[in-house]
Amino acid sequence: MHKSFDLYFVSSNSHKYKEAKNILDSFGIKLGFLKLTLEEIQSNSLKEIAENKAKDAFSKCKKPIIIEDDGLFIDSLNGFPGPYSSYVFRTIGNNGILKLLSSKRNAKFVSLITYCDKKNLKTFDAKLDGTISKSQKGKGWGYDPIFIPKNSRKTFAEINHKNELSHRFKALKKFSNWYLHKLESNDR
Numbered sequence: 001m002h003k004s005f006d007l008y009f010v011s012s013n014s015h016k017y018k019e020a021k022n023i024l025d026s027f028g029i030k031l032g033f034l035k036l037t038l039e040e041i042q043s044n045s046l047k048e049i050a051e052n053k054a055k056d057a058f059s060k061c062k063k064p065i066i067i068e069d070d071g072l073f074i075d076s077l078n079g080f081p082g083p084y085s086s087y088v089f090r091t092i093g094n095n096g097i098l099k100l101l102s103s104k105r106n107a108k109f110v111s112l113i114t115y116c117d118k119k120n121l122k123t124f125d126a127k128l129d130g131t132i133s134k135s136q137k138g139k140g141w142g143y144d145p146i147f148i149p150k151n152s153r154k155t156f157a158e159i160n161h162k163n164e165l166s167h168r169f170k171a172l173k174k175f176s177n178w179y180l181h182k183l184e185s186n187d188r
């Protein structure tokens with residue numbers, strides 16, 4: 001029989017789940033996984049996309065859930081691929097991005113975690129500044145081989161402490177502060 005959880009991560013991307021699970025484990029929160037492709041509206045607002053995804057996830061799962069919506073924003077491309085990061089990764093990929101860039105390589109990773117249950121819809125966001133490398137380095141998923149976090153010389157794919165500093169870690173830390181407080185006040 002499947003183990004049941006108080007909180008589920010709903011996503012089509014198991015890399016995101018694995019990282020979120022490790023991070024939340026470190027805050028004492030157990031996280032289940034529901035692998036689903038969610039409705040993703042087209043919008044320039046990550047918050048609107050995330051909240052829409054969360055409502056869709058809750059209506060399918062009927063249990064408290066979180067979803068995550070991310071974007072890689074490259075300064076010299078006016079924030080591209082931003083809300084279109086998933087589509088751009090699937091189409092032109094990391095090599096396509098590298099071909100678009102010249103000397104200015106500043107970028108940021110943004111993560112939005114949205115929690116949804118019967119009563120609450122709440123979003124927590126965080127960003128991590130960095131730069132885009134000149135070539136792909138290290139073995140990692142998504143944009144990890146080309147994203148160098150601030151104060152590092154290595155890409156996300158080359159470092160082993162990504163989960164202690166990533167955009168995902170920062171957004172999940174905000175979420176867990178709120179969530180643990182909510183659980184405590186429900187117990188009172």
Ligand SMILES: O=P(O)(O)OP(=O)(O)OP(=O)(O)OC[C@H]1O[C@@H](n2cnc3c(O)ncnc32)[C@H](O)[C@@H]1O
Binds near residue numbers: 013038089156166
């Ligand atoms: O089903 P969902 O949860 O929506 O999964 P997704 O892979 O479509 O997820 P997003 O839209 O949130 O992600 C946008 C893109 O950014 C990439 N991405 C997000 N976080 C990343 C990370 O920590 N490292 C590397 N790439 C990342 C990811 O591969 C996607 O192509």
